[in-house]
Amino acid sequence: MHMADALVSPAVGGAMWVASAGLIAGCAGQVKRSARENVVPLMGVLGAFVFTAQMINFSIPGTGSSGHLGGGLILAVLLGPPAAFLVIASVLTVQALFFADGGLLALGCNIFNLGVYPAFIAYPFLYRPLAGDRRHSARVWAAAVMAAVAGLQLGAFSVVLETRASGISDLPFGTFVWLMQPIHLAIGLVEGLATAAVVTFVARARPESLYQSPAGSAVPGGGKPVLAGLLVAAALMGGILSWFASTHPDGLEWSIARTSGRAPVAEAKPWPAVSAETSGTGLKGGVLTLLLAGAIGLVLRWRR
Amino acid sequence: MNAGHWLEVDRLEELARLEAPAQRVDARVKAVVTLVFVVCVMSYSRYQVSALMPFFLYPIAMLARGRIPAGYLFRKILMAAPFALAVAVFNPFFDRAPMAALGPVTISGGWLSFASVMLRFLLTVGAALILVACTGMHRLCAGLESLGMPRVFAVQLLFLHRYLFVVAEEGGRMTRSLEMRGARLRALPGRVYGSLLGHLLMRALARADRVYRAMVARGFDGEIRLLRPTSLRGSDWGFLLGWTAFFVAARIWNLADLLGGLLSGGVS
Numbered sequence: 001m002h003m004a005d006a007l008v009s010p011a012v013g014g015a016m017w018v019a020s021a022g023l024i025a026g027c028a029g030q031v032k033r034s035a036r037e038n039v040v041p042l043m044g045v046l047g048a049f050v051f052t053a054q055m056i057n058f059s060i061p062g063t064g065s066s067g068h069l070g071g072g073l074i075l076a077v078l079l080g081p082p083a084a085f086l087v088i089a090s091v092l093t094v095q096a097l098f099f100a101d102g103g104l105l106a107l108g109c110n111i112f113n114l115g116v117y118p119a120f121i122a123y124p125f126l127y128r129p130l131a132g133d134r135r136h137s138a139r140v141w142a143a144a145v146m147a148a149v150a151g152l153q154l155g156a157f158s159v160v161l162e163t164r165a166s167g168i169s170d171l172p173f174g175t176f177v178w179l180m181q182p183i184h185l186a187i188g189l190v191e192g193l194a195t196a197a198v199v200t201f202v203a204r205a206r207p208e209s210l211y212q213s214p215a216g217s218a219v220p221g222g223g224k225p226v227l228a229g230l231l232v233a234a235a236l237m238g239g240i241l242s243w244f245a246s247t248h249p250d251g252l253e254w255s256i257a258r259t260s261g262r263a264p265v266a267e268a269k270p271w272p273a274v275s276a277e278t279s280g281t282g283l284k285g286g287v288l289t290l291l292l293a294g295a296i297g298l299v300l301r302w303r304r
Numbered sequence: 305m306n307a308g309h310w311l312e313v314d315r316l317e318e319l320a321r322l323e324a325p326a327q328r329v330d331a332r333v334k335a336v337v338t339l340v341f342v343v344c345v346m347s348y349s350r351y352q353v354s355a356l357m358p359f360f361l362y363p364i365a366m367l368a369r370g371r372i373p374a375g376y377l378f379r380k381i382l383m384a385a386p387f388a389l390a391v392a393v394f395n396p397f398f399d400r401a402p403m404a405a406l407g408p409v410t411i412s413g414g415w416l417s418f419a420s421v422m423l424r425f426l427l428t429v430g431a432a433l434i435l436v437a438c439t440g441m442h443r444l445c446a447g448l449e450s451l452g453m454p455r456v457f458a459v460q461l462l463f464l465h466r467y468l469f470v471v472a473e474e475g476g477r478m479t480r481s482l483e484m485r486g487a488r489l490r491a492l493p494g495r496v497y498g499s500l501l502g503h504l505l506m507r508a509l510a511r512a513d514r515v516y517r518a519m520v521a522r523g524f525d526g527e528i529r530l531l532r533p534t535s536l537r538g539s540d541w542g543f544l545l546g547w548t549a550f551f552v553a554a555r556i557w558n559l560a561d562l563l564g565g566l567l568s569g570g571v572s
Contacts, residue, residue, distance in 0.1 A: 004384075005432075006392070006425035010347045028454035038516040040456075044463020045512040048471035049505055051464075055472075056479060056504075058497030069501065090460045094468070097436045097444075098316060101384055103425075104432045105342045168350050168421060170398035170414060197498030198505060206506055288567065289357035289560040297364035 002095070002110050003159055005103025009166035016162065017108030023116065024089055027082035039083060046075060047087045051094075058194065069194040070187070072118030073127065073148050077199055081119045088115040109162050113155040122151035140200055145192030152188035156180040314469070316433070319372055320440030326370030327438045330540040331447030337362075337547045338435045342428050344551045350417040354560040356424065362547060363430045370438040377437070381429050392421035441465045467515075471508050478504060 005013075031039060050071035071091065075084035089111045095101040102110045130143035160176050163169050171179075320327060345359055367374050396414035436444065441462065449458040478500060482492075492500065516524075553559070 004425060005342065005346065005428035006421045008346065010343050013346065014343075024457055025454050028456035031456050038513070040459060041463060041515040041519065042509070042512040043460050045467050045471060045508045045515065047460070047464035048467040049508040051468055052472045052475035052504065053501055056475060056492070056497070056501065058492045058494055086457060086460055087464075090457065090464045093461060094464055097432055099380075099384065103342070103428050104339065105346055105428060168417070169392065170395040170417065172398070193494070194497070194501070197494060198501045201498045201502030202505055205502060206509075287357075288563050289354075290360055292563075293358070293361040293364050296361060297368040300365055300368035 002092075002102040003106040003113070003162065005105045007163055007166060007168050008103075008106045008109060009168060010105065012162050012166045013105035013108060015108075016112050017105075020089065020108040020111040020115075023085060024111075027085045030082040031086060034082075039079070043079065043083055043087050043090075046078060047091050047094075050075065050087070050091055058197075069198070070114075070148075070152075070191045072114055072151060073122060073144065073191065074195045074198060076119045076123035077127065077195070081123060084123075085115050085119040088119065109158075113158045113162075117154040117158075118147070118151040121154065122147040126150055140203075141193070141196040144196035144199065145189060148192035148195060149185060149188035152184045152191060153181060156184035315376070316437050317440055319370070319437045320443075322371055324369060324371045324438070326366050326372075328539075329438075329543050330534075330536055331439045331443040332451055333536065333540045333544045334435055334439055335444065335447055335451065337544060338431050340548050340551055341431050344555045345424055345427050345431075347555065348420070348424075350420055351413060353416060353419050353423065354564070355554070355558040356420070356427065358554040358559040359427055359551070361550070363427065363434055366434045366438060370434070372434065372437050377430060377433055380433055381426060384429060385425065389422070392418050392425075395421070467511070470511065471504075474507055474511075475504055 031043075050069070053069040053071065056069075072084070072088055075087050078084070079087065092102065092110050092114060093107060096103055096107050096110070127143045127147035130146065131140050157177070157180070160173070160180055163171075163176065164173055169176075341359070341362055345356065348355060366372070367377065395418045396412060398414060401413045439447075445453075445458045445462050449455055482496075482500070
């Protein structure tokens with residue numbers, strides 16, 4: 001579900017960066033104030049655990065395919081929302097920097113899509129009320145599956161919205177939604193099962209290591225900074241979407257253009273000049289520039 | 305679990321320790337230049353191809369000045385390509401309006417935007433990898449912290465990076481021992497998976513506990529101290545201003561078109 005840089009426009013990427021950075025700052029403050037000193041190495045090691053867990057597959061009964069843990073929900077169960085959000089954000093940052101998974105501009109979107117929903121919505125509003133304090137029963141399994149599915153559905157829908165607002169992919173909205181949501185329903189199911197399997201095992205083997213939210217701060221995320229971040233994000237998304245809607249032919253116009261032939265499509269997009277001459281120059285210049293850049297690289301390599 | 309994959313990550317860190325001109329540039333400067341680069345590249349309209357070409361100068365120059373093998377970097381980028389490809393590959397089918405002509409061949413807008421997306425993918429992902437390859441995690445985190453990243457998050461990144469390999473090796477040992485006991489399975493049955501991952505989690509928790517005790521034994525008082533980055537030198541300012549000016553210039557004027565026009569004008 002990682003979005004790539006190449007599909008995000010600077011406006012959308014920047015807006016999501018601001019939202020995610022604000023959430024990170026808020027969560028960092030909360031973790032610092034919680035004054036659990038040992039949480040620092042714990043967060044680091046659990047991040048590494050999620051990385052490793054993503055490489056071990058289990059078979060999905062009856063289908064012949066396999067899946068793995070995504071990590072957001074289990075981190076929330078183990079650490080509580082603010083610390084879990086920081087760990088997810090750090091995992092995604094390392095993936096962007098070292099594995100070329102996602103990208104720098106899309107990092108804000110990815111942190112938001114994969115971090116906010118499991119940590120601040122699925123865990124506090126679905127998992128905790130449903131699972132309660134029980135750790136062995138079928139309720140844990142049901143809660144984990146429902147929370148994971150909800151988190152991933154919301155995340156997948158955000159991916160669609162952000163891609164759409166960026167206007168780089170031509171996939172029509174409806175098609176994209178129909179592509180993304182069912183796939184992530186399956187992925188969410190798998191994620192929920194994996195999370196429940198690990199949680200019930202740890203509950204049996206070492207119950208004291210499961211996170212117990214301190215009395216009084218069981219409110220999702222502990223309040224204001226998170227809410228403020230979400231509001232800012234919502235406002236920014238709204239702004240971008242409306243701006244986008246006014247400058248770009250929407251799905252309806254698009255389908256009209258498709259059914260009535262090609263001409264209106266060409267009219268609807270006046271940006272680049274269409275002429276053999278300019279595109280020829282562009283191609284020549286482009287190739288030449290590339291060669292020039294390569295030559296400069298060679299020169300730099302020689303004289304060190 | 306692919307051990308080769310992990311060794312490759314370690315290699316990125318090794319490259320960062322080289323003594324080369326690109327590695328000597330201050331981490332903050334490189335981070336800012338990379339961000340400007342990515343924003344400039346992504347701010348083009350979706351049909352732009354030729355104007356992106358001048359931006360290849362930056363990664364190529366950094367590869368040369370940082371002694372980073374281009375083939376290695378390219379392979380890493382290819383591993384991440386499927387997602388961008390998966391979404392962009394539909395463009396040619398949905399957008400068939402003719403956009404450009406090369407002699408007798410007309411190119412549809414879809415193909416043009418497909419090429420544009422793939423080029424941008426190459427540029428932006430390459431720039432991020434280059435940033436790490438010529439900076440290294442420690443200097444990068446210290447630099448970002450002094451640029452305003454919350455310290456808790458900087459420390460979290462460093463811890464994650466440090467224990468990535470430790471926990472991954474633990475996981476590798478567990479899967480190897482499982483395989484040696486005869487379970488040559490690509491995917492594990494649910495019960496086995498739960499207990500395997502649960503054990504891995506408990507080992508990770510035990511490791512975190514040991515790390516914490518070791519930190520306390522060395523005087524950890526709840527406050528993490530990061531290395532202070534040194535002040536910027538003249539050459540750092542030159543790097544920052546020079547590249548930013550180049551990116552902005554390339555963004556405002558289509559340098560490739562100018563060059564092509566110059567050439568065509570000179571020939572005819």
